[in-house]
Amino acid sequence: MKIAIAGTGYVGLVTGVVLAHLGHEIICMDIDADKIEKLKKGICPIFEPGLPELMAENASRLTFTTDYSAAYSDADAIFIAVGTPEKMDGSANLSYVFAVAGQIAESAKRDCIVVVKSTVPIGTNDKVEQYIKKHLKHDVNIEVVSNPEFLSQGTAVRDMLHGSRIVVGAESEEARKAMAEIYKGMNQPIVFTNRRSAEMIKYASNDFLALKISFINEIANLCEVLGADVEDVARGMGMDPRIGDKFLKAGIGYGGSCFPKDTKALHWLGNYHDHELKTIKAAIEVNENQKLRLIKKARKYYDTFEGLAIAVLGLTFKPGTDDLREAPSLTIVPILLDDGAIVKAYDPCGMERFKQKVNGSIMYCGTPEEALKDADICFILTEWPQITSLKPEVFLSMKRPIILDGRNCYKLEDMEGHDLVYESIGRRVIQ
Ligand code: NAD
Missing domain, CATH: 3.40.50.720 (NAD(P)-binding Rossmann-like Domain)
Structure with missing residues (x-):
């Protein structure tokens, strides 16, 4: 399939390279001209183990551009993988996502699916679809599909190739089929849901992991006072399959581009709907203190x-x-x-x-x-x-x-x- 990717950051570039590896024709688009120049020369602009090698292996199926109209006019699928950073109030900044939506509406000259990989608040995919449909320049059909990403930086290539599941939130059988076709060749199960559930799976997963880290950090702080050893405590807890041994490593708190903003964004969304998420609020507070x-x-x-x-x-x-x-x-x-x-x-x-x-x-x-x-x-x-x-x-x-x-x-x-x-x-x- 011909697939365009908007954004060549950690998620977009890894997605493009992995989809090229699956045999698709990929065109990656970014507004960052320096990044695109490097990519055109075969230089990987981010540090991610295994990515430069896989990029080189699949170079014949990968092109890079800053020209959105060239990228989006003739694609079977357009993946949106731009950032959704935190705003001052904790909510997600969707301006990059909607900028791409506008460019797609302007450029798409054939029917296609728009796949939102960026982490976006529940209900955003519906709004992106309405927005594109309202602003379409050409007489084409588009459908938006939610396909959140679960990779971790540092192991991104491995995570995408061998992840535990692919989540697809789609509202039609055609879109589900197209997504199954895109991911043909992957061994992971595809979890099909509606768009809102897919969006919620992403936030709930990240926030649960953040909560697990904050939980063990609180236990660790109490261990120090009471003379217990958190490494032994985590080992003993983690052997229980209901708990699991991952994300039970005590430390000075989580960071990165996802857990901090995704906890705050879901907490904000809950408050906006008059439904405070108290556990997530606690995870955020514990993490802020833990850094100190x-x-x-x-x-x-x-x-x-x-x-x-x-x-x-x-x-x-x-x-x-x-x-x-x-x-x-x-x-x-x-x-x-x-x-x-x-x-x-x-x-x-x-x-x-x-x-x-x-x-x-x-x-x-x-x-x-x-x-x-x-x-x-x-x-x-x-x-x-x-x-x-x-x-x-x-x-x-x-x-x-x-x-x-x-x-x-x-x-x-x-x-x-x-x-x-x-x-x-x-x-x-x-x-
Ligand atoms: P990033 O900041 O590394 O990359 C975003 C890229 O989008 C940048 O290169 C930027 O120049 C580009 N961009 C901005 N506007 C554009 C436009 N109009 N057209 C084309 N490109 C444009 O971001 P990231 O870490 O890859 O994250 C992307 C999304 O994926 C976020 O929503 C994030 O929450 C989610 N996510 C990230 C990770 C992770 O570990 N980084 C994991 C899962 C999900």
Whole structure:
């Protein structure tokens, strides 16, 4: 099939490449001319394991353009995969989605389905369909289908190729058939629902995972007070198949482009309909506080951070991605800098983007060892393998080896017996 994709971000580009891999003719459209230039040269503009290789393998079925009318005029299906960021009030900003809808209405010259992959509030697909139909320039039939995406950054290619399910919210048999044709060759079951249920599946799934993380983080905080070990608690809980062992890792909270905004957007939507979602509200509040956990721990050792050299290991919101959106580092590092600290930062992938976002006394280091040398305290914010593989002795090059680990990277036994202080989340302090 001929498929156009609007947006070549983490979701759009991976979708385009995977659909090309399934044998479809793909045209990817983005308003970001720099991205499209890179893509035309075969350069992958985002860090996503396996993506450059799959892109190169399927190059003959992939084209890239900034010309929306060329992309949308002659497609069997047009996927919308543009951002839906958070507005000031917590609701989802749908302006990018509706901008694409307008461009489709202007350009489509044949019958097609419009597939909304972006995460959008319940009822949006209906509105997008009404909007396109109202503004169509040519006499064509279009139908909007909801097809939310569940990939995780860092494992996006694998997730899309081997995900647990494909969710399709469609209102007609023809649209369901077209979607089945698009995904022919995938081994995952397709869950067919109506459009509103598909939209809700996406929010409910993300918000449930966010809630699970906030839940274990609250338990972790209480473990610290009561002398229990959250890693053991999570292990014991996770063996119960009704609970499951995923997303029970205590830490300094979730970040990224999805959980923070999707919790806030559903909470906003609930309130808008006079139906407050109390569990989601709690997940949001717990997460906001959790980001400050290491700062509170650090205050036990230093009243002020002024003049201190602080090693910060890990900046991205999780390992395996160069994405910094809503990363705890963006909350923590500015607090340290405001207090007068000199930050020595290390991240294998995120330093370039961090430079563009945060100003101040930051020394960017090529290795964790360089960041740790002579530091007064160390904050660990992302569990990159380059960080989790560090031996305890490495921390002894610090002026004062106080390690505050927000991701529980090391076994307590391994940190014992060295001349250091090691505090993590939900576990006893080693000193
Ligand atoms: P992104 O910011 O990485 O990419 C969005 C892209 O859309 C950008 O390249 C931007 O230039 C482009 N764009 C904006 N307006 C455009 C237009 N009119 N025409 C064409 N391109 C345009 O976003 P993302 O992380 O890929 O997320 C996209 C959507 O998918 C969001 O709704 C998000 O919630 C959802 N989602 C994201 C993930 C994830 O892990 N990133 C996972 C599942 C779902």
